């Protein structure tokens with residue numbers, strides 16, 4: 001197993017945001033976490049990336065316990081996080097943003113090769129190499145955020161609501177890119193409010209409700225699940 005999250009708890013002060021979540025991601029897997037606002041999806045991703053401390057439980061990546069490691073160290077081990085709201089560096093150019101994604105690496109040739117790969121995958125970024133991130137559209141900024149995460153050469157990509165606020169055509173483009181990244185062997189953990197999209201893309205899904213896992217299963221079977229259909233697919 002590439003990632004094992006074992007019964008983790010996360011508190012913000014006295015408030016329990018994650019109350020015993022366990023999940024597993026295989027090498028090259030595509031997993032989604034769905035659930036309503038405040039369910040603990042972002043907190044779970046942030047805990048995996050070392051951005052929130054656990055109050056209980058453990059996180060194992062490739063056989064190594066990673067909770068308590070610094071976020072930088074976790075990136076270096078192969079976990080990249082595309083945060084909620086994109087968070088690109090607005091006053092830096094596309095190329096500068098991408099290069100910052102490689103901050104944990106010390107293989108200049110590999111970095112140049114990966115930069116070129118990103119420009120091949122995201123033509124829109126190539127066309128805007130020198131453009132300041134702040135002047136890019138929401139969809140372009142999302143692509144930049146994904147590209148920047150890929151520059152760390154990850155084995156696992158965590159994405160927090162990449163479709164939020166984007167037009168359907170751009171959402172489809174991002175979906176295609178995620179499928180492609182996954183086909184090249186990168187495990188994907190996708191957090192989405194858009195449950196329909198998420199279950200279409202993923203192989204396995206977890207439904208979070210108020211800090212717990214309410215349901216889990218193959219994405220196809222969740223799509224057919226009566227509760228999921230009523231609560232998250234609006235059917």
Ligand SMILES: Nc1ncnc2c1ncn2[C@@H]1O[C@H](COP(=O)(O)OP(=O)(O)OP(=O)(O)O)[C@@H](O)[C@H]1O
Pocket residue numbers: 012015016017035036037038039040041042043044084193
């Ligand atoms: N920095 C914080 N300080 C205090 N409480 C927080 C903080 N971040 C999140 N919370 C609380 O933790 C709970 C889980 O939040 P989280 O952001 O993980 O949910 P989510 O599933 O990502 O929701 P959304 O779909 O709205 O993004 C919520 O009750 C939220 O109010």
Ligand SMILES: [Mg+2]
Pocket residue numbers: 041042043084160
């Ligand atoms: Mg969130």
